[in-house]
Amino acid sequence: xxxxxxxxxxxxxxxxxxxxxxxxxxxxxxxxxxxxxxxxxxxxxxxxxxxxxxxxxxxxxxxxxxxxxxxxxxxxxxxxxxxxxxxxxxxxxxxxxxxxxxxxxxxxxxxxxxxxxxxxxxxxxxxxxxxxxxxxxxxxxxxxxxxxxxxxxxxxxxxxxxxxxxxxxxxxxxxxxxxxxxxxxxxxxxxxxxxxxxxxxxxxxxxxxxxxxxxxxxxxxxxxxxxxxxxxxxxxxxxxxxxxxxxxxxxxxxxxxxxxxxxxxxxxxxxxxxxxxxxxxxxxxxxxxxxxxxxxxxxxxxxxxxxxxxxxxxxxxxxxxxxxxxxxxxxxxxxxxxxxxxxxxxxxxxxxxxxxxxxxxxxxxxxxxxxxxxxxxxx
Numbered sequence: 001x002x003x004x005x006x007x008x009x010x011x012x013x014x015x016x017x018x019x020x021x022x023x024x025x026x027x028x029x030x031x032x033x034x035x036x037x038x039x040x041x042x043x044x045x046x047x048x049x050x051x052x053x054x055x056x057x058x059x060x061x062x063x064x065x066x067x068x069x070x071x072x073x074x075x076x077x078x079x080x081x082x083x084x085x086x087x088x089x090x091x092x093x094x095x096x097x098x099x100x101x102x103x104x105x106x107x108x109x110x111x112x113x114x115x116x117x118x119x120x121x122x123x124x125x126x127x128x129x130x131x132x133x134x135x136x137x138x139x140x141x142x143x144x145x146x147x148x149x150x151x152x153x154x155x156x157x158x159x160x161x162x163x164x165x166x167x168x169x170x171x172x173x174x175x176x177x178x179x180x181x182x183x184x185x186x187x188x189x190x191x192x193x194x195x196x197x198x199x200x201x202x203x204x205x206x207x208x209x210x211x212x213x214x215x216x217x218x219x220x221x222x223x224x225x226x227x228x229x230x231x232x233x234x235x236x237x238x239x240x241x242x243x244x245x246x247x248x249x250x251x252x253x254x255x256x257x258x259x260x261x262x263x264x265x266x267x268x269x270x271x272x273x274x275x276x277x278x279x280x281x282x283x284x285x286x287x288x289x290x291x292x293x294x295x296x297x298x299x300x301x302x303x304x305x306x307x308x309x310x311x312x313x314x315x316x317x318x319x320x321x322x323x324x325x326x327x328x329x330x331x332x333x334x335x336x337x338x339x340x341x342x343x344x345x346x347x348x349x350x351x352x353x354x355x356x357x358x359x360x361x362x363x364x365x366x367x368x369x370x371x372x373x374x375x376x377x378x379x
Contacts (some may be wrong), residue, residue, distance in 0.1 A: 002030040002379055005095055007115030008106035009085050011042045011049035014291055014362060015106075017184040019051040021366025031055045033098055037063040037085040037111055059098075063088040063111055085111035092118055100124060102379045104159070107131070108151045116154050125377040127157040129179065131288045133164035134171065136310065139286055145169060157376060159369060162289045162310040177372035178365070180314050181291035185361035188298035190354060191275045201233040201341045204277030204301070206270070206292045207284075208239050209246030209261065214283030214306060214327045216249055221283070221333035223253040228334065232341050233258070235281075238273045240264040275299050279340040283327035284309050297321070298357030302349035304336050315360065321352035 004026070006019070023032040034051070038060040042049060050058060066084040091114045095103075103119035103126040105112040112128075119126035132140060132148050140148075152170040159179050160166045166176045203222075207213045215237070222235055241247055241261050250259045265273050274280075280296035281304040293311035296303060303322030305312040312324040323336045339345055358364070373379050 002026065002102070003098060003100045004030065004032045004102050004104060004379075005035060005098055005100035005115065006032060006104045006106070007035045007091070007095075007112045009037050009040045009109060009111050010106050011036070011040075011044060011046075012181075013044065013048050014181045014183060014294075016049050016051045017187075017362035018179060018182065018366050018369070020053055020056070021363040022369055023051065023053045023056045023366075025367035025370040026055060028055065031057070033057045033059055033100075035059045035061055035091060035094060035115070037061055037065075037088070039063070039065055040085055059094050061088055061094055062090040085109065087111065087114045091115070102373065102377065103127075104129065108148050113151065116151065120154060125156045125379065126154070127159055127373070127377075128152070128155040129159035129161055130165045130168070131162045131310075132169065133160070133162070134167040134169060135164035136162065136288060137164075137169060139288060157372075163313040164288075164310060175372075175376045177369055178314075178360075179369050180294065180311070180360060180365075181289045182360050182362040182365055183291065183295040183298050183357070184363050185298040185354075185358045186363060188271060188274075188295050188357070190300035190350075191271075199232050201343075201346075202276060202278045203233060203235040203281050203337065203340070204238060204274060204279070204296075205235070205281055205283075206238045206274060206295070207282065209237065209241035211245070212285050214285050215246050217285075217327040217330070217333070218281060218283035219249050219253045219255060219259065220330045221327075221337060222255055222259065224330045224334040225337050226255065226258060228338070230338060230341060233337070235259045236273065236277065237261045238265055238270065271299070274301075277301055278343075278346060279304065279322075279337075281337070282306055282309060283325075283333070285327070287311070289314075294357060294360060297353045298361065300350045300354035300357070302340055302346050302353055304333075304340065315356055317352065317356065321349050321356055 064086045095118045105115040106129045149169040152168040158176040160176050280301040284306045287309040290309040290311045305316050306327045316322050316324045325333050
């Protein structure tokens with residue numbers, strides 16, 4: 001039996017779909033065990049994030065959690081809330097007892113470093129799934145770049161969670177396979193639009209109402225679209241607006257009739273709000289990937305995606321399923337929105353978006369990751 005160990009502190013719905021598909025591709029002759037730190041932070045319910053399957057098991061590992069202090073200052077992250085899991089002897093012992101044939105770690109965190117060192121000490125192949133690479137290194141603090149540059153030399157291969165991660169910071173040529181932060185196209189399925197009015201295009205954004213998401217840039221483009229004389233559209237902002245930032249911008253731009261905020265949605269309610277759109281738009285100033293873009297593609301929505309989102313390079317095919325835009329260029333941004341107001345122009349883009357969503361779906365990438373491991377590392 002082939003034993004695969006996955007050492008990670010990350011839990012998210014898109015991880016679950018990929019991991020379940022990966023484990024299923026192992027068949028009865030393989031097993032996948034996930035090694036999570038016991039007290040790690042996770043904003044999602046376990047049912048949404050923990051993979052299940054006949055050959056999947058989970059080990060909860062005791063690990064010291066460092067909160068605040070030096071790590072907060074150096075990394076510029078709010079680690080007082082999330083914390084940094086430190087290397088763990090308990091993890092080493094759990095890996096020893098499992099006796100994996102292959103080790104997969106997610107990101108070069110202090111916690112997962114134990115998994116890398118265990119693999120090297122026991123002459124097991126080890127691959128790292130990561131968001132970070134040469135192309136997006138400037139998005140991360142210097143200490144993160146240094147840490148990745150140091151430890152990426154030890155990886156035998158890379159599972160690229162973003163297009164940038166295909167080239168690790170160590171700059172050493174390394175086998176890689178793409179497994180972007182992907183939705184499951186079997187769950188995100190296009191549905192008949194029950195909200196559309198004839199001749200009205202429904203733009204939809206999903207995310208938090210915060211400056212880094214470029215809500216002000218999106219609304220500036222929407223205001224320009226309005227002043228150009230177009231009245232055949234509206235915009236729905238799906239997500240929390242905790243401090244009223246989004247609502248204030250809507251008032252400042254005079255878009256109270258055209259734009260509404262739904263508040264936070266998840267699960268079926270999110271898919272309903274999402275599916276009520278005719279085109280998806282995101283104006284982020286910085287997003288390592290933006291998994292929501294893949295969800296939109298699976299739902300068959302044409303895409304208008306900021307060039308600062310990793311998903312723009314992975315999923316947007318210019319003029320085919322949407323557009324990649326400079327969100328600070330309100331004139332060009334509004335012109336792309338105007339294109340989407342043409343139903344005939346949108347229709348082929350919608351079909352291509354769905355096809356792209358299916359191509360990169362988590363349930364397809366899981367088997368692709370296993371095949372890559374099998375071919376490159378003889379597991």
